[in-house]
Amino acid sequence: MSVTNDRVDVLVIGSGAAGAAATKRLADKGVQVVCLEQGDWRKPSDYPSSGSDYEGQMQRAQFSFSPNDRKRPEDYPVVSVGQNPPDIEMANGVGGTTVHWNAQFLRLHASDFRVKTLDGQARDWPIRYEDLAPYYEANELEMGVSGLAGDPANPGSKSFPLPPLPGARTARIFAKAFNQLGWHWWLFALGFLSRPYDGRPACDFNAQGWYGCGAAARASTDVTYWPKALRKGAILRTRARVREITVDPKGRASGAVYYDTQGKLREQLARVVVLCANGIGTPRILLNSKSKLFPDGLANSSGLVGRGLMLHVGQGAYGISPECIDDYLHSGHTGLYSQQFYETDARNNFVRGYTLLVGGGAGPLATALETNVPWGADHHREMRRRFPHVIRAGVIAEDLPEEGNRVELDSTLKDSDGIPAPRVVYSFSENTRRLLQRGAQAARELLQAAGATDIHEGEPYPWTSHFMGTARMGIDPKHSVVNAWHQAHDAPNLFVVDGSSFVTAGAVGPTPTIGALALRCADAIWARRQEWT
Secondary structure (H helix, E strand, C coil): CEEEEEEEEEEEECCCHHHHHHHHHHHHCCCCEEEECCCCCCCHHHCCCCCCCHHHHHCCHHHCCCHHHHCCCCCCCCEEECCCCCCCCCCCCCCHHHHHCCCECCCCCHHHHHHHHHHCCCCCCCCCHHHHHHHHHHHHHHHCCECCCCCCCCCCCCCCCECCCCECHHHHHHHHHHHHHCCCCEECCECECCCCECCECCCCCCCCHHHCCCHHHECCCCCCHHHHHHHCCCEEECCCEEEEEEECCCCCEEEEEEECCCCCEEEEEEEEEEECCHHHHHHHHHHHCCCCCCCCCCCCCCCCCCECCECCEEEEEEEECCCCCCHHHCCCCECEEECCCCCCCCCCCCCCCEEEEEEECCCHHHHHHHCCCCCCCCHHHHHHHHCCCEEEEEEEECCCCCCCCEEEEEEEEECCCCCEEEEEECCCCHHHHHHHHHHHHHHHHHHHHCCCEEEEECCCEECCCCCECCCCECCCCCCCCECCCCEECCCCCEEECCHHHCCCCCCCCCHHHHHHHHHHHHHHHHHCHHHCC
């Protein structure tokens, strides 16, 4: 094994929403930072977004969001089991999963940080919304967010860096339906540029799907944080797959062992290690970092590394609108959401709540597959009736931590470098099932109010790319892995910040919160810099 002679100030593992933000924040302060990323930079050709065969291309394995389907050298397999095993979606490369997230910038609510106090479930975060608010705003400025401020139901910014993008056709349809029902609604703040910003071009609305605005116009960290971090002197090593974090005789993190591009084993030494490998990859590395001092894995004296996995849960419904819905042609147009049912309601038989999401159908291929258009004589008639007329409503619902839901190391499966693969075990809780039943009812009511016919409910499902809670924050080392500053209780110069450090999940996507937490974590490392020299 080759050991890098230079002992850097900070070693960051992972270049996604957390790793990029932490690296850039520290580099701005003059800290010597090296980041190890197991994937590589993505090329424009890696983003299918235009042409009549767009939907067909997205069905190909090389463009899949699942590492189990892509099977690129930088991917690792993930075993998924349990009563409700999730399909795993993640991107392994510069920018992490921000390269294909939906770029919706919603914040956690103040109540999300106090679930134990308010509802007697889970645990309270060791921080409050007010502690994170300035970091939410800083992250929005770095990423470039287009939105309309002032939503009374969501504790968002007083202003966003950019004005909102054009509204989708379904926004008008559902706004009327929400008003008819007397329910809250608001325009999404999106990480797509409505105007040129920070050296990046505005959304060109030139194509379809996830990448239709153009890769440089969407808020992925490879085009936002990383160019600035590299200009500040940060070093990013791609195709560097970390096997384990090493420790010195005192139990402090000393660096990381990784496989380089040629498959050679190397070690990078550091005064501080920051682990940002997502809610599956982070516990995988910690559990694989075994030593005499940490026989059950690094930072795992509580036994909680990998435990308490939260994924968010969803259920949706679709119907046929009499209006022509061409939103699938206008990637980047803004949709609506509702947080009418976000908070706990004592009248329900469950705690916490959900965010309602609405939108139109996709292209012809997705419409045919989703709505089971029959083959034969009626095929074209049914396609004309359904396409492009599909509208949909669904929920992203709170998923409370259950220690039985977990990430562990698989006993047999390994990646291409021989590192044990992670094994995800997941099942819905009873609270989750009750919550989803009510969410599905709300989705149906909303579609009816929107004038939809032929309404069909989908099956409940676990969210496939929101991995949270597997190295959670807390004050008590017996009940948490890291403290309020993401500092490991067992190893004071090891920090863990990404979705794994969430205490509860809320009912919004985790990426904006991950970025905010990473900026705050970086400030904590800087404030304690005298301890690391």
